[in-house]
Amino acid sequence: MPDSKSPHLILTDRGLAAELLERLVVPILMVGSVFIFGTVGFFIIGETRWSLLECAYMTSITLTTVGYGEVLEFMGANARIFAMVLMWTGMGVTLYAVSTITAFLVEKNLRTMLRERRMEKQIAALKGHYIVCGAGKTGFNVVKELRATQRACVVLDNGEDRLHSIQKHFKDLFYLCGEPTEEELLRRAGIEKAAGIIAVLNDDSHNLLITVQARFINPEIKIVTRCTGENLEDKFFRAGANYVVNPAYIGGLRLASEMIRPHVVSFLDRMLRSKDQSIRLEEVTLGAKSPWVGLTIGQTEVYRHTGLIPVALKHPHQEEFFYNPPQSEVLCAGTVLIVIGNSTQLEKLRRYAEA
Numbered sequence: 001m002p003d004s005k006s007p008h009l010i011l012t013d014r015g016l017a018a019e020l021l022e023r024l025v026v027p028i029l030m031v032g033s034v035f036i037f038g039t040v041g042f043f044i045i046g047e048t049r050w051s052l053l054e055c056a057y058m059t060s061i062t063l064t065t066v067g068y069g070e071v072l073e074f075m076g077a078n079a080r081i082f083a084m085v086l087m088w089t090g091m092g093v094t095l096y097a098v099s100t101i102t103a104f105l106v107e108k109n110l111r112t113m114l115r116e117r118r119m120e121k122q123i124a125a126l127k128g129h130y131i132v133c134g135a136g137k138t139g140f141n142v143v144k145e146l147r148a149t150q151r152a153c154v155v156l157d158n159g160e161d162r163l164h165s166i167q168k169h170f171k172d173l174f175y176l177c178g179e180p181t182e183e184e185l186l187r188r189a190g191i192e193k194a195a196g197i198i199a200v201l202n203d204d205s206h207n208l209l210i211t212v213q214a215r216f217i218n219p220e221i222k223i224v225t226r227c228t229g230e231n232l233e234d235k236f237f238r239a240g241a242n243y244v245v246n247p248a249y250i251g252g253l254r255l256a257s258e259m260i261r262p263h264v265v266s267f268l269d270r271m272l273r274s275k276d277q278s279i280r281l282e283e284v285t286l287g288a289k290s291p292w293v294g295l296t297i298g299q300t301e302v303y304r305h306t307g308l309i310p311v312a313l314k315h316p317h318q319e320e321f322f323y324n325p326p327q328s329e330v331l332c333a334g335t336v337l338i339v340i341g342n343s344t345q346l347e348k349l350r351r352y353a354e355a
Helices: 007-045 052-063 077-107 110-124 137-148 160-169 183-188 204-217 233-239 247-260 262-273 302-306 343-354
Strands: 130-133 153-157 174-177 196-199 222-226 243-245 280-285 312-314 336-341
Touching: 007 052, 007 077, 052 077, 110 174, 110 183, 130 137, 137 153, 137 160, 153 160, 160 174, 183 204, 196 204, 204 222, 204 233, 233 243, 247 262, 262 280, 280 343, 302 343, 336 343
Parallel strands: 130 153, 130 196, 153 174, 196 222, 222 243
Antiparallel strands: 280 336, 312 336
């Protein structure tokens, strides 16, 4: 459960209170003040000749412009002048209140505000989640894969239409509307506790700014960013990105692979796009407390425990992957295992790796 004193929750509660104050409380208080002013004014002018109920009734028919042709008994010039002032003042206040409340109900009703407030509280409670900056076509596919592999994510975009469109495809999707390059929005998305951030905006400069902001706020976060410029990759790496993806480069490799190794592409496609989205090519890192640290692959009996066979691995002191590792290969803390399996098998592997 999130801490009741979390700065995210304080910000959310203040934002909700401020909007309620601006949209509802202020116009209601204005109408109430005019009503009290009119009632007390008639009562004073009448010098106790009229009861508070009669004064309140006269104020009500004045403010609502109903009239009924009724006036208080023995109304003199002072009372009539006061009634005229009340008519014009009250009419303006009433019209303002009605238009403000109507706009609130039409544009953004209370239910929507409460739902967004509840969602921001849930976002503040997330830990080890992923932040996706951009809700366009690329962002949609990123979210689709994260949801398919049961990873919690928060989508940031400055376009409400794009957010509503992507929300229709994913139930209970967490999102925040605003500029993903703004530090405040990144903090509201929980970047301090996030496992990674994926920047897929169309503008390379915006993705670069997000990379700098993310690395500054959370030095340990994993950053994956989109880059369309051919000569910008080094800048992204210097800014703190862990991985840089060029869609044109990836697309070119895919087109060539379709021609020269179609069965390999078909195999990967079926794994990634199959309706049975539990099968994935996945990675798991051995923790320092894992019982497999210091053992060979054969000694771990990984297949017997998980039903998985490592297809590749990479030790922390190596740059390259070791494909089809032999049973005699010794594992150490930080070794990355690459496997193909379903969510149940992968969960078993993670338990051994993180134990």
